[in-house]
Amino acid sequence: MQRKSLDVWVGLFVVIGVAALMFLALKAGNNSTFSLANTYEITAKFDNIGSLRPQAAVKASGVVVGRVARIAFDDKSYKAAVTLEMDSTYKFPKDSSAKILTAGLLGEQYVGIEAGGDENNLAEGDKIARTQSAAVLEDLINQFIYSKAAEGKD
C-alpha cells in the first residue's frame, strides 16, 4: 500500500515534468519541424535578405502559408537563394511575387507573397521570378543623407 501511494506521487511528478517540457516544445517553441502537413518547395532569389532566418514565416495577406526552409548563396547569380516550404493547402499563381518584410519596428523578418494573375499555380521546384529585397536600414539612411546633401547644394 505504502509503495503504491509513493508510485502515484512520483508518477504525478514525472507526468507534470514531461507535460511542462511538451508545453515548452509545442506551445512556446517553433514546432513547425513537427508539422505533418503536406508541403511543396519553391525557391526565390533575393539581392539582399537582410536578417531573414530559416524557419521564418512566409505570409500572404498576413496569414502564415509556409516557412523558410533553407537559405543559401548562389555564386552564379550572386544572389541569396531562399527555399520556401509552402503549405500545400494554399496555391499561388506562377507570376506571384515575393518580398522580404519586417514585422513591426524591431520584429522578425518574414517573406511576403503577393498573388499574381497567371492561371497556372506554383508547383514543387518552381522559382519565383519577381522578388523584392529586404529594406536595409543603412542603405535607407545613406539615401536620406545623400538626398539631403543634394538638396543643400541647390
Place this chain on the structure above:
Amino acid sequence: MIGRRVLAGVGNTVRDYVESVGYATRTFFTMLGLSPGMMRRPHLVIEQLHFIGNYSLLIITLSGLFVGMVLGLQGYYTLNKYGASESLGLLVALGLTRELGPVITGLLFAGRAGTSLTAEIGLMKAGEQLSAMEMMAVNPIQRVLAPRFWAGVIAVPLLASIFSAVGILGGYLVGVGLIGVDAGAFWSQMQGGIDLWKDVGNGFVKSVVFGIAITFIALYQGYETRPTPEDVAGATTRTVVVSSLMIWWLDFMLTALMFSK
C-alpha cells in the same frame, strides 16, 4: 624562515585541493560504475525521486510563477518604450528557457534538496551507518549515493521544465491578463522567435548538466564530512556555496559553447 613556512603552507593547500578534486573524480566514476548494479532495485531511485523531486515541486512552481510575472512586468516597461510590447512573449520565453529556468532551478534545488542530501548522508556517517553497511558487505556508494544521484539527475531537468513553463504562464498572466498585451501576438512572437532545439533543447541540456553537478556535489560533501556536528553543518553550507558557484561557472561555459557561432 617565515617566507619558507608561508610557501610550504600555500603548497600544502594547493596539494590538498588537487587531491580532493582527484578523489571526488574517482568517487564519481566509482559511483557511475556501480550504477548498473543499483538499477536492479529501481525502487531505491523512485523513493529518492519522491524525496527530492516531489518535495521541491512547490518552491519551484511558486518561484517560476513569480519570476515569470516579474519578467512580464519589467519586460513590458522596457519594450513599451520602443513600441515593441508585442515581443513580450518572446522576451519572457527566451529568458526562461535559455537561462533563468535552468539556473534558478539549479540554485533552488541546491538549497532545497542538495542541503538535505548532504545533511542526511553526513548524519548517516556521523551515526556510523555507512561503516555498518561496509561491515555487512554493502557498498555505501552503490546503496546510498548512486540512487540519490540518479534521482537528482532525473529530477532537475523535469523541475527546470516546470519552472520555465509556469514562468511563461506567469508572464502571460501579467502581460496579457493585467497589462493588456494582445494574446495572439504574445504567443505568435514567442513561437516565431523560439527555436525548438536551439533554445528549448539547449536549456534542457543545461539543466541535465546542472543536475549532475549539484547532486554529486551534495552527495560528495555529505560523504566526505567528518562525523562531528560542526562539520555536518559546515558540509551543508559548502554544498550551497560550491554548487552555486559551479552553476554560474557551468552556465557561462555552456552558454559560450551553445550560443556562440
